[in-house]
Amino acid sequence: MALGDAAGGTQHEMGQTFAKLIEEKSGGDVSVDLFPNGQLGSEQDTVNNASMGLLDLSVLAINNITPFSPTVGVMTLPYVIQSPEDARTLTQGEIGQEMVDNTIRDAGVRILGWAYSGCRRLTNSARPVASPEDLDGLVIRVPKNEIMISAYQSWGVNPNPLAWSETFTALQQGVVDGQDNPYITIDAMKFYEVQDHVTDSCYVFSMEPLIMGEGMFQSLSEEQQQWVLEAAQEATDHSYEYLLAQEDAIKTRLVEEHGMEITEPADGEQAWIEQATSIWPDFYDSIGGKAKLDEALAALGREPA
Numbered sequence: 001m002a003l004g005d006a007a008g009g010t011q012h013e014m015g016q017t018f019a020k021l022i023e024e025k026s027g028g029d030v031s032v033d034l035f036p037n038g039q040l041g042s043e044q045d046t047v048n049n050a051s052m053g054l055l056d057l058s059v060l061a062i063n064n065i066t067p068f069s070p071t072v073g074v075m076t077l078p079y080v081i082q083s084p085e086d087a088r089t090l091t092q093g094e095i096g097q098e099m100v101d102n103t104i105r106d107a108g109v110r111i112l113g114w115a116y117s118g119c120r121r122l123t124n125s126a127r128p129v130a131s132p133e134d135l136d137g138l139v140i141r142v143p144k145n146e147i148m149i150s151a152y153q154s155w156g157v158n159p160n161p162l163a164w165s166e167t168f169t170a171l172q173q174g175v176v177d178g179q180d181n182p183y184i185t186i187d188a189m190k191f192y193e194v195q196d197h198v199t200d201s202c203y204v205f206s207m208e209p210l211i212m213g214e215g216m217f218q219s220l221s222e223e224q225q226q227w228v229l230e231a232a233q234e235a236t237d238h239s240y241e242y243l244l245a246q247e248d249a250i251k252t253r254l255v256e257e258h259g260m261e262i263t264e265p266a267d268g269e270q271a272w273i274e275q276a277t278s279i280w281p282d283f284y285d286s287i288g289g290k291a292k293l294d295e296a297l298a299a300l301g302r303e304p305a
């Protein structure tokens with residue numbers, strides 16, 4: 001199993017939990033080895049490798065699967081998912097099931113379960129950032145993901161798309177000034193060593209699907225498939241509880257132990273929200289039409305777009 005993040009975060013917790021459960025369910029017949037820290041390639045490479053049967057399993061951020069399975073983008077449009085509850089509602093409902101089917105069709109991999117990592121928070125090494133204008137002159141790394149690139153453009157900056165596996169070094173060498181990821185990921189990746197400021201924003205909620213190559217899944221017996229699905233569902237439930245139990249303590253540790261300074265977004269994040277949600281229509285085609293976004297918003301008890 002490939003993990004894009006270092007040990008200690010939600011991906012690793014998901015991987016360890018799944019590995020333990022599958023070993024128990026199979027009576028020791030199946031074991032899973034974890035390879036954290038992008039050892040098996042960038043997160044986007046692991047999608048191709050799993051689809052070609054070169055890799056069995058990967059846990060990666062949702063934004064790194066969207067380029068291969070564009071309809072998943074409905075869950076990464078800015079400010080659609082606002083909380084862990086929203087993330088669970090979408091992934092565990094009809095929309096989540098549709099994403100599983102679409103991703104098998106479009107990318108040749110099966111989403112078995114989800115790790116929940118929390119809102120993506122903007123970090124940088126230069127200064128407190130409260131408003132989009134404060135980004136002026138900063139070079140921000142984003143994943144190679146059209147939606148996220150476009151969100152930053154709506155805030156008036158041209159971000160630098162870089163693979164996750166190259167991000168720490170780029171921050172350390174000053175090639176980029178900032179990036180965004182959840183508190184748990186900032187901690188697991190030790191970004192506090194190279195970033196001083198965090199903006200407590202929530203433009204995208206990070207979820208990390210556990211995927212298996214569909215060829216691999218179909219090669220398993222029915223009983224083995226059952227073990228895999230059950231272990232993944234239990235690991236998903238655990239991941240949700242893990243996020244709720246850990247996030248606040250990790251946020252406090254980033255400030256108190258690692259000296260990060262947290263800035264609240266100005267005006268309740270209004271300017272960030274207005275500018276970023278203006279890009280939604282640009283992605284209606286790729287997510288399967290405006291109706292798909294409206295379906296997601298309705299599932300979250302919100303008004304249509």
Ligand code: MLT
Nearest residue numbers: 004005060061143164185
């Ligand atoms: C990214 O920023 O590319 C990913 O969200 C990082 C991750 O997998 O945690």
